[in-house]
Amino acid sequence: xxxxxxxxxxxxxxxxxxxxxxxxxxxxxxxxxxxxxxxxxxxxxxxxxxxxxxxxxxxxxxxxxxxxxxxxxxxxxxxxxxxxxx
Amino acid sequence: xxxxxxxxxxxxxxxxxxxxxxxxxxxxxxxxxxxxxxxxxxxxxxxxxxxxxxxxxxxxxxxxxxxxxxxxxxxxxxxxxxxxxxxxxxxxxxxxxxxxxxxxxxxxxxxxxxxxxxxxxxxxxxxxxxxxxxxxxxxxxxxxxxxxxxxxxxxxxxxxxxxxxxxxxxxxxxxxxxxxxxxxxxxxxxxxxxxxxxxxxxxxxxxxxxxxxxxxxxxxxxxxxxxxxxxxxxxxxxxxxxxxxxxxxxxxxxxxxxxxxxxxxxxxxxxxxxxxxxxxxxxxxxxxxxxxxxxxxxxxxxxxxxxxxxxxxxxxxxxxxxxxxxxxxxxxxxxxxxxxxxxxxxxxxxxxxxxxxxxxxxxxxxxxxxxxxxxxxxxxxxxxxxxxxxxxxxxxxxxxxxxxxxxxxxxxxxxxxxxxxxxxxxxxxxxxxxxxxxxxxxxxxxxxxxxxxxxxxxxxxxxxxxxxxxxxxxxxxxxxxxxxxxxxxxxxxxxxxxxxxxxxxxxxxxxxxxxxxxxxxxxxxxxxxxxxxxxxxxxxxxxxxxxxxxxxxxxxxxxxxxxxxxxxxxxxxxxxxxxxxxxxxxxxxxxxxxxxxxxxxxx
Numbered sequence: 001x002x003x004x005x006x007x008x009x010x011x012x013x014x015x016x017x018x019x020x021x022x023x024x025x026x027x028x029x030x031x032x033x034x035x036x037x038x039x040x041x042x043x044x045x046x047x048x049x050x051x052x053x054x055x056x057x058x059x060x061x062x063x064x065x066x067x068x069x070x071x072x073x074x075x076x077x078x079x080x081x082x083x084x085x086x
Numbered sequence: 087x088x089x090x091x092x093x094x095x096x097x098x099x100x101x102x103x104x105x106x107x108x109x110x111x112x113x114x115x116x117x118x119x120x121x122x123x124x125x126x127x128x129x130x131x132x133x134x135x136x137x138x139x140x141x142x143x144x145x146x147x148x149x150x151x152x153x154x155x156x157x158x159x160x161x162x163x164x165x166x167x168x169x170x171x172x173x174x175x176x177x178x179x180x181x182x183x184x185x186x187x188x189x190x191x192x193x194x195x196x197x198x199x200x201x202x203x204x205x206x207x208x209x210x211x212x213x214x215x216x217x218x219x220x221x222x223x224x225x226x227x228x229x230x231x232x233x234x235x236x237x238x239x240x241x242x243x244x245x246x247x248x249x250x251x252x253x254x255x256x257x258x259x260x261x262x263x264x265x266x267x268x269x270x271x272x273x274x275x276x277x278x279x280x281x282x283x284x285x286x287x288x289x290x291x292x293x294x295x296x297x298x299x300x301x302x303x304x305x306x307x308x309x310x311x312x313x314x315x316x317x318x319x320x321x322x323x324x325x326x327x328x329x330x331x332x333x334x335x336x337x338x339x340x341x342x343x344x345x346x347x348x349x350x351x352x353x354x355x356x357x358x359x360x361x362x363x364x365x366x367x368x369x370x371x372x373x374x375x376x377x378x379x380x381x382x383x384x385x386x387x388x389x390x391x392x393x394x395x396x397x398x399x400x401x402x403x404x405x406x407x408x409x410x411x412x413x414x415x416x417x418x419x420x421x422x423x424x425x426x427x428x429x430x431x432x433x434x435x436x437x438x439x440x441x442x443x444x445x446x447x448x449x450x451x452x453x454x455x456x457x458x459x460x461x462x463x464x465x466x467x468x469x470x471x472x473x474x475x476x477x478x479x480x481x482x483x484x485x486x487x488x489x490x491x492x493x494x495x496x497x498x499x500x501x502x503x504x505x506x507x508x509x510x511x512x513x514x515x516x517x518x519x520x521x522x523x524x525x526x527x528x529x530x531x532x533x534x535x536x537x538x539x540x541x542x543x544x545x546x547x548x549x550x551x552x553x554x555x556x557x558x559x560x561x562x563x564x565x566x567x568x569x570x571x572x573x574x575x576x577x578x579x580x581x582x583x584x585x586x587x588x589x590x591x592x593x594x595x596x597x598x599x600x601x602x603x604x605x606x607x608x609x610x611x612x613x614x615x616x617x618x619x620x621x622x623x624x625x626x627x628x629x630x631x632x633x634x635x636x637x638x639x640x641x642x643x644x645x646x647x648x649x650x651x652x653x654x655x656x657x658x659x660x661x662x663x664x665x666x667x668x669x670x671x672x673x674x675x676x677x678x679x680x681x682x683x684x685x686x687x688x689x
Binding site for chain 2: 004007008011014015018019022025026027030031032033034037043044045046048049051052053054056057058060061063064065067068071072075079080081082
């Protein structure tokens, strides 16, 4: 397998992990919205309510930065990161 | 000057922010010295619009890559701010808190949908489209799939989605200009339009980038300052985001106590159009999982298909910067979105809690009608009360308000000085203007670059191309304003439709263009046109009394459209020949960040 194929395989792996986490925070937890809202969560808000206001939103911000860093590592590993002068 | 300017950005915008805060303080002092509310409103809107116009003029350019992609040198964090302003429209600023206020949990799907989409943007599309080096989104479609028909189909989808969106934004600038400047809406729409064009006409993407950063600073101050101030004034907590649990619980208690009384249809007829009552629980889960998830999903996939957002990531210096920039965009959006439910909570509690001095539920009609702010907003057709049961006191089900009033009127209701209302008006104007600029530019650039230059006259010189682009900008702006002046649909509704149109036609052709090498021209064309047609058909069908299926409503018709698009694209691609070697090599090149971009620096 060529260098480029290996790079793409790892990139695709990272995509699946990223999308899985995204799925949990954007869809997964809202499947159980009614049940989870009965429980008191962070700062005293009901859990589901807190996720819609802050929790999921904050998770997305962190997820994107995490993803960007991981992808940069993968690019460096296979020598595909950009040179500064490009 | 150019390199210098980029290095000096933090300083330039630091001074600008300081200057703006200074201006707010001067206005506050002027108010104490007797400046009228009307004069303050005019000063806020006129001053900020003047600054944007000045930035637009300073950013004028005669180069194609500066006009189309701001010279690809916008630093990560600043591009994040510009994207946040580009993204947060009149709908986010003025209408979203109102939607949450009236519909509760069901509409909070918008918060999740309008943020979660950025994960898709960052992981599926933005870095790859940046590597491609295109000027516009149809530029990518046209080059990846090849052929004028594919390019043209992308322009059609882009135009339908963005135009639906832009009329709503021009409508919002018109609403704010008409309130702040006290002129009729029909004229105010054109005042708004001219302000929008001042930012974008001379400098194209470069002008829009630097005005959007300035507009973000204004809108975020204008949104956060009142939320914090009201929270402190009510004694709800000095940092509302972490401290409103008691208030949320209290609203739930009051809802129990008052109950949600259903009004008779005959009574509701007397309520002015566009106003709504509080009929849904504030923090309880009041929607089925599918209703919530389908709306969130439609907004997320729509986010990843809207060209005016995607093209912001064409302006970063590198692929790496494009990825990080998506993160910064969402961070800056998060600051406002996480505050919207807090504003809705504070606003609702201050009106319905009889224990608070601002509460009106339980008061007599004579008392409420004597309140200054009630008279003002009633006159503006944004508030209405009516004694349906004839007992003389105001009940929860007898109070009606326009969605816009939650953001625009709450500072006044909470007893904040008028300077804050002026600031909020300037913030709303900034939000609507920045989005309208991005959208008009996306449409005009697609038509001038993809239709005029790539299809009609490939030999056109730069000067002529940019002239065509600017003429189109004005024509599209005026067309949008003319339709906005007719006031066909509300702000929030048409924005949601725009997302559905975009995802119906563009989501899968864009994503599969990078992630599925086998996708070919025939498949992409079928996907774009078939998806758009299916989505549009479903919308018309449901609007004309159709029952719909699978719980897909007129707000989520993109789910149906994009499903049709996916099936068509896969089936047609597999039935026709696979893309040629050159195209497959191109996809391979797009997938690695290093090396030359696919399209030349100037093309």
